[in-house]
Amino acid sequence: MAATNSEHMTRSRGLITFTERERIADIEGVENSKRYQAIFRVRRRINEEVVEEVDLHRKYHPDLLEKLQAVVCNEE
Incomplete structure (x- = not known):
């Protein structure tokens, strides 16, 4: 993990x-x-915030939930 400080600043968490x-x-x-x-x-x-975010995506942006599921389940 030899990233520079500027790389850490530009990447979102x-x-x-x-x-x-x-x-x-x-x-x-x-x-x-x-x-x-x-x-x-x-x-x-994972147990608290991610669960809430998944519910939010399911309700308002199912396409984002599908993308998240694909990434997490390594389907891409």
């Missing part, structure tokens, strides 16, 4: 932050407690 991405990626030197905290936050986000 998906499900996880750049810091969480580094901690979850099992990079050497990351404390286990920080890794577990990052995993916990992502799991909570």
Whole structure:
């Protein structure tokens, strides 16, 4: 993950932050407690926020939901 700071600034965040991405990626030197905290936050986000967003897409923008499903289910 050798991206520059400017690349981090221009990319928008998906499900996880750049810091969480580094901690979850099992990079050497990351404390286990920080890794577990990052995993916990992502799991909570999936269970709470993503569920709400899926419902929103289902109701107002089914095409976005189809795109999301294709990406998550690796159908593209």
